[in-house]
Amino acid sequence: MLLPYSGGVDTLLLLVIALIVDACIGDSPLLRRFLPGPADLVARAVVQFDRRLNRIDRTDGVRGARGSLVTLLLLTLGLLVGFCLSVLVRHVPAGGFLELIILVRCLTLRLPWGAMARTVTALEAGETEAARQAVGPLTDRQLWSLDDHGIVRAGAEGAARALTHGVVAPALFYALFGLAGLLAWAALDGTARIIGHDTPRHARFGALARRLTSWVGFPAALIAALVLLLAASFVPRARAASGLRDLRGAKGHPMGADALPIATFAGVLDLSVAGPRREGDRVVKEPWLGNGRARATPRDLRAGMALYAISALIAAGLVVGLGLVVAG
Numbered sequence: 001m002l003l004p005y006s007g008g009v010d011t012l013l014l015l016v017i018a019l020i021v022d023a024c025i026g027d028s029p030l031l032r033r034f035l036p037g038p039a040d041l042v043a044r045a046v047v048q049f050d051r052r053l054n055r056i057d058r059t060d061g062v063r064g065a066r067g068s069l070v071t072l073l074l075l076t077l078g079l080l081v082g083f084c085l086s087v088l089v090r091h092v093p094a095g096g097f098l099e100l101i102i103l104v105r106c107l108t109l110r111l112p113w114g115a116m117a118r119t120v121t122a123l124e125a126g127e128t129e130a131a132r133q134a135v136g137p138l139t140d141r142q143l144w145s146l147d148d149h150g151i152v153r154a155g156a157e158g159a160a161r162a163l164t165h166g167v168v169a170p171a172l173f174y175a176l177f178g179l180a181g182l183l184a185w186a187a188l189d190g191t192a193r194i195i196g197h198d199t200p201r202h203a204r205f206g207a208l209a210r211r212l213t214s215w216v217g218f219p220a221a222l223i224a225a226l227v228l229l230l231a232a233s234f235v236p237r238a239r240a241a242s243g244l245r246d247l248r249g250a251k252g253h254p255m256g257a258d259a260l261p262i263a264t265f266a267g268v269l270d271l272s273v274a275g276p277r278r279e280g281d282r283v284v285k286e287p288w289l290g291n292g293r294a295r296a297t298p299r300d301l302r303a304g305m306a307l308y309a310i311s312a313l314i315a316a317g318l319v320v321g322l323g324l325v326v327a328g
Helices: 009-025 029-034 038-053 060-088 095-106 110-124 128-138 148-195 207-216 218-234 240-248 256-268 298-327
Strands: 277-279 282-284
Touching: 009 095, 009 110, 009 148, 009 298, 038 060, 038 095, 038 148, 060 095, 060 148, 060 207, 095 148, 110 128, 110 148, 110 298, 128 148, 148 207, 148 218, 148 256, 148 298, 207 218, 207 256, 218 240, 218 256, 218 298, 240 256, 256 298
Parallel strands: none
Antiparallel strands: 277 282
């Protein structure tokens, strides 16, 4: 137990139940509409902060300071709310059910898999525009600029990132620190989702959010990369050796910790993702991740669905095992 009201067998049992529930109904539009996750709520708040505080007529120093304050404020709020809820759920009737609901809405196990499935179906039917819309939840790219190969690459990148941010990280922080750790991660992830991009608008305003997400998320990113290598043994045409090679080559990539699972995902499927690209009027000069093919096909994304699902199962088992060790 690393914090009061955290850890323990009951916590791990709730985690397993939450993963099962999310795997069954996690991509329900009604659920997302009427019961948004904590990270989604934080992201909505950050949009307002970004609009009001990140003004182009301010100096870089002022914008950086404002962005840092927003990031620290929301991170602290997540910690405090999580700790208060940890106390509350142990002193009210049906507190365990409330904790389960919070946990389910902090996990995104089913959503990436469903997005990949819809993307593959649209691509195989020759419906490029439908495929762009289907892959939208997995990427922040400008969808109109993606061809069929780019759609598959974006889906692969998004699935690897989602494995870290939506499965491994929340499960890990919950197993170790309870609701305080879970909601602190949700706050940080929701903040970085909006302002954590290295673009001209957010280079200074989102600098702290970007760095904190990379530093705090490094253990989860490394675990995600390792479980992808383990899962490769169970996926036809997957190459664990290539994934390990590309994982080693991801060091120093501008994506930070996210580069580890993304490079591994790409290497296992013999793909190259990220790389230089044009986004509107801006040319993004980003190194490639992976040494495989850039001309990705729907077949690659179908293999990625299997890789993602098996990796999520392995990751859940590892996190539960780690939690048992800590609780013991």
